[in-house]
Amino acid sequence: MYRASGLRIMQQLRRRIPAEIQGFQSAQVAPALQTFTFQQQQLQQHRWTSTTTASGKHSSPQATTPPPRHDWNRAVSEAERIVGYPTSFLSLRWLLSDEIANVALHLRKLVGSAHPLMKTAKHLLYNGKNTMQAWGLIVLLVSKAAGHAPSVPDVEQDKSAGVLHSQRALAEVTEMIRISHLVHNSVVNLQSSTQAGQDVATYDDMSFGNKIGLLTGDYLLGHSSAELANLRNQEVVELISSAVRDFSESEFIGERDEQNNPLPYKPGTFQRPSLSVGVDFNEHDVMTPMPIAQVLGNPEEEWECRNILNAGSLLGKSCQASLKLAGQSEELQRHAYRFGKHLALAWQACLDAEPFQCPQLPLDVTFSLVSAPVLFHLEHDPGMYAQLEAGKQSVDNIDYDKIHKAILAGPALVKTKELQRKHTAAALAVLQHFPATDARQALENIILAMQDL
Amino acid sequence: MACLSTSGRVVCGSRRQQAHKLLYQLLGSRPGLTAPAPSTGFTPPKVQQQAMRLFHGLSFSMGKDYPDLLQSPHKCSHSLKYSQSSQQNVRQHSSVHTQQPAGPVREFQIDPYIILDDDLKYFYDDVRYLLKSGTSQPELDTIASYYFDGQGKALRPMVTMLMAKAINYHLNNESHQLVHKQRQIALFSEMVHSASLVHDDVIDQSDFRRGKPSVNALWNHKKVTMAGDYILSIASIMIARLRSDDVTIVLSQILTDLVQGEFMQLGSRETENERFAHYLTKTYRKTASLIANALKATAVIAQADDNVAEVAFQYGRNIGLAFQLVDDMLDFVSSTEQMGKPTAADLKLGLATAPVLFACEKYPELNPMVMRRFSEPGDVERAFELVHKSHGLEQTRFLAKKHCNEAIRLAQELTESPYQKGLQVVADLVINRMK
Numbered sequence: 109m110y111r112a113s114g115l116r117i118m119q120q121l122r123r124r125i126p127a128e129i130q131g132f133q134s135a136q137v138a139p140a141l142q143t144f145t146f147q148q149q150q151l152q153q154h155r156w157t158s159t160t161t162a163s164g165k166h167s168s169p170q171a172t173t174p175p176p177r178h179d180w181n182r183a184v185s186e187a188e189r190i191v192g193y194p195t196s197f198l199s200l201r202w203l204l205s206d207e208i209a210n211v212a213l214h215l216r217k218l219v220g221s222a223h224p225l226m227k228t229a230k231h232l233l234y235n236g237k238n239t240m241q242a243w244g245l246i247v248l249l250v251s252k253a254a255g256h257a258p259s260v261p262d263v264e265q266d267k268s269a270g271v272l273h274s275q276r277a278l279a280e281v282t283e284m285i286r287i288s289h290l291v292h293n294s295v296v297n298l299q300s301s302t303q304a305g306q307d308v309a310t311y312d313d314m315s316f317g318n319k320i321g322l323l324t325g326d327y328l329l330g331h332s333s334a335e336l337a338n339l340r341n342q343e344v345v346e347l348i349s350s351a352v353r354d355f356s357e358s359e360f361i362g363e364r365d366e367q368n369n370p371l372p373y374k375p376g377t378f379q380r381p382s383l384s385v386g387v388d389f390n391e392h393d394v395m396t397p398m399p400i401a402q403v404l405g406n407p408e409e410e411w412e413c414r415n416i417l418n419a420g421s422l423l424g425k426s427c428q429a430s431l432k433l434a435g436q437s438e439e440l441q442r443h444a445y446r447f448g449k450h451l452a453l454a455w456q457a458c459l460d461a462e463p464f465q466c467p468q469l470p471l472d473v474t475f476s477l478v479s480a481p482v483l484f485h486l487e488h489d490p491g492m493y494a495q496l497e498a499g500k501q502s503v504d505n506i507d508y509d510k511i512h513k514a515i516l517a518g519p520a521l522v523k524t525k526e527l528q529r530k531h532t533a534a535a536l537a538v539l540q541h542f543p544a545t546d547a548r549q550a551l552e553n554i555i556l557a558m559q560d561l
Numbered sequence: 562m563a564c565l566s567t568s569g570r571v572v573c574g575s576r577r578q579q580a581h582k583l584l585y586q587l588l589g590s591r592p593g594l595t596a597p598a599p600s601t602g603f604t605p606p607k608v609q610q611q612a613m614r615l616f617h618g619l620s621f622s623m624g625k626d627y628p629d630l631l632q633s634p635h636k637c638s639h640s641l642k643y644s645q646s647s648q649q650n651v652r653q654h655s656s657v658h659t660q661q662p663a664g665p666v667r668e669f670q671i672d673p674y675i676i677l678d679d680d681l682k683y684f685y686d687d688v689r690y691l692l693k694s695g696t697s698q699p700e701l702d703t704i705a706s707y708y709f710d711g712q713g714k715a716l717r718p719m720v721t722m723l724m725a726k727a728i729n730y731h732l733n734n735e736s737h738q739l740v741h742k743q744r745q746i747a748l749f750s751e752m753v754h755s756a757s758l759v760h761d762d763v764i765d766q767s768d769f770r771r772g773k774p775s776v777n778a779l780w781n782h783k784k785v786t787m788a789g790d791y792i793l794s795i796a797s798i799m800i801a802r803l804r805s806d807d808v809t810i811v812l813s814q815i816l817t818d819l820v821q822g823e824f825m826q827l828g829s830r831e832t833e834n835e836r837f838a839h840y841l842t843k844t845y846r847k848t849a850s851l852i853a854n855a856l857k858a859t860a861v862i863a864q865a866d867d868n869v870a871e872v873a874f875q876y877g878r879n880i881g882l883a884f885q886l887v888d889d890m891l892d893f894v895s896s897t898e899q900m901g902k903p904t905a906a907d908l909k910l911g912l913a914t915a916p917v918l919f920a921c922e923k924y925p926e927l928n929p930m931v932m933r934r935f936s937e938p939g940d941v942e943r944a945f946e947l948v949h950k951s952h953g954l955e956q957t958r959f960l961a962k963k964h965c966n967e968a969i970r971l972a973q974e975l976t977e978s979p980y981q982k983g984l985q986v987v988a989d990l991v992i993n994r995m996k
Contacts, residue, residue, distance in 0.1 A: 293783065295782055299781065327820045333817075395694055
């Protein structure tokens with residue numbers, strides 16, 4: 109009874125949100141629904157006649173007839189077919205739990221309030237290109253591209269998809285952890301010294317939203333650790349736990365405004381390191397944190413560090429862990445880690461550049477003050493820091509238009525694109541260590557499509 | 562024997578000095594280690610402190626003689642003698658009163674905190690060391706270690722270690738390596754508990770905990786949330802390093818239970834019949850599961866059979882339930898100073914705990930208040946008054962007592978040892994505690 113009602117509530121919620129939240133991208137369908145309809149969409153959009161099965165035969169159509177332009181949605185749906193079925197965690201399984209039915213019920217009370225949790229929920233429900241929904245998918249594709257050791261028993265394999273059941277579970281854990289971080293990040297700082305929730309009505313909304321957000325994130329974390337434990341591989345547990353650690357650590361780096369939005373370091377705070385060699389985790393000890401202090405003062409290295417902690421770590425470590433499950437060599441595991449890391453960084457650079465694609469900053473659009481264009485521009489023109497200081501209390505106090513214009517006039521955007529290309533190339537280069545399969549091809553297509561976004 | 566101290570931390574203080582003296586007498590002849598001047602308090606040289614904490618925490622580089630000495634039966638008699646001779650100290654230092662009447666002297670006077678002194682002495686230092694080693698960000702370290710100041714009761718690690726050692730004795734396997742692993746499980750239990758406190762602070766928005774400002778009063782709530790996740794991740798890494806699949810599975814159950822318990826507390830509106838069962842399930846998930854599964858994990862890692870593991874689990878479940886029942890009762894009777902947090906806090910949060918649910922039987926007018934979560938003005942005061950007029954508190958205590966007796970019965974299934982006795986004493990401490 110509970111479950112049925114949970115489903116209904118979720119569906120109602122989906123129908124409600126578009127009406128009540130401004131500025132939502134109307135053309136998109138909730139991912140769970142997409143699951144059922146995407147084949148039809150494919151037929152309409154691309155007039156497909158060939159019915160390639162998901163049997164993992166090496167007969168991918170795009171290998172012979174590459175699409176003229178790399179299309180993101182197409183690259184993703186084709187990739188989903190290659191590994192069996194869409195892996196987005198927002199699948200029916202996720203909806204069929206009492207706790208989530210409960211959350212949906214409570215979320216309804218928040219619809220219309222200004223709590224950032226609603227924004228996060230919206231992002232998760234509507235599969236926009238801005239959210240990298242495809243993380244679990246990437247993990248599965250890397251798993252399939254690498255294959256598994258001959259010693260893995262038959263019962264553990266999902267033959268039709270070419271991945272192990274354990275790898276599928278890991279992909280799900282990866283998405284759960286990422287969502288839990290996003291949800292925990294939507295908690296509002298309600299300390300009495302802050303601006304947030306000063307009047308009673310909003311305070312109640314905010315504090316209720318915090319409660320739901322916190323519990324939902326904890327629910328996801330708790331379930332991911334239970335799923336991880338069931339994989340019965342302690343090295344994998346160790347690795348993925350350290351990715352959770354990296355997520356939390358990333359929220360402490362550098363200066364922050366009242367709502368913990370990051371601000372860049374004041375130019376000249378650190379001596380610029382003489383040798384700009386990238387830093388990464390200690391391979392032999394996952395407990396050792398990222399030595400970020402070594403690179404502060406170099407915009408590119410600093411950006412890289414922040415975003416490895418914030419994104420690359422989970423994707424890289426999940427890819428690595430997935431190959432661990434398949435009994436692959438340490439060397440291939442390292443390649444998988446590097447692939448995930450570079451892919452996440454390339455993706456982040458692409459997202460960072462996005463607000464600067466149009467000459468005028470669209471209304472209500474802002475950008476992170478530690479995004480690559482801002483950091484590069486600060487290196488070029490340290491004087492801009494004076495304007496950023498206005499954001500010390502809240503980043504909303506900053507004149508984004510002015511900074512947008514300044515950045516467009518400077519060399520930062522070119523450098524950001526360069527950065528993206530650098531990591532794209534690195535990811536593609538690492539891929540060459542994997543055997544040529546339809547899964548590898550799908551990964552390449554996703555990377556190329558990302559470049560065109 | 563007037564009081565079995567519940568204030569283990571305080572006793573440890575005085576006991577600790579004597580233990581150190583004993584230890585340094587024993588070690589005095591070893592080359593490279595010199596005994597400190599015994600006169601002024603106790604301030605060990607840094608090198609020695611380091612050597613000590615390595616033994617307790619992370620490696621076994623210490624000479625073998627020292628642990629052997631402490632393991633010998635000789636040590637046990639020392640331990641008992643010291644616990645008697647330090648009675649005077651207990652009375653002087655203990656700030657806590659128990660409800661146990663000054664009656665006939667008990668046959669065995671075991672203070673679990675004293676027999677576990679070796680395991681608990683550097684407990685919080687080890688947690689803080691772990692948390693520090695996992696991050697490069699000082700603020701994260703500060704928030705994460707805030708509640709590991711050694712001021713808590715350390716009930717969970719204490720019970721975990723008692724059960725671990727009782728099981729080891731039962732199985733006749735007392736290797737130091739095993740104890741070390743079980744101690745990691747104890748660390749895990751305390752870390753998960755603190756992580757849940759940190760997240761609770763953000764949810765409940767209370768300003769004080771354990772007599773000091775709570776984390777949410779001092780730091781950005783976003784950072785506090787992340788610090789909770791951080792503690793959890795470090796604890797998971799530590800457990801993964803034990804390389805035992807079964808232990809990880811048993812312990813991961815704790816996390817899912819904790820969250821499910823929190824969701825249950827968000828409150829669906831059950832009928833009167835279901836309400837008590839709902840309350841007990843919630844209590845199990847929020848409190849007892851942590852103790853029960855941690856105790857079970859110590860049995861699993863000792864490769865005990867399923868029966869022993871089940872004894873450990875059920876003992877922990879009963880102790881956990883009794884502990885929470887007493888906690889819910891104390892919420893109505895203790896003063897703010899004693900608890901370190903405001904009283905009737907549960908009512909103010911809209912929660913109907915056992916005393917209220919029992920009181921409902923005599924005063925049905927409480928039912929609508931329970932349903933509306935004591936939200937109307939005057940509800941909290943009225944409910945508080947009715948609970949005191951009813952037998953709700955006695956009934957809650959009676960239920961807790963039943964769980965404690967069951968726990969004692971379960972403990973008796975293990976081979977008799979000081980630790981097994983200690984498990985029975987813990988049941989007394991839980992029912993008789995005042996804070």
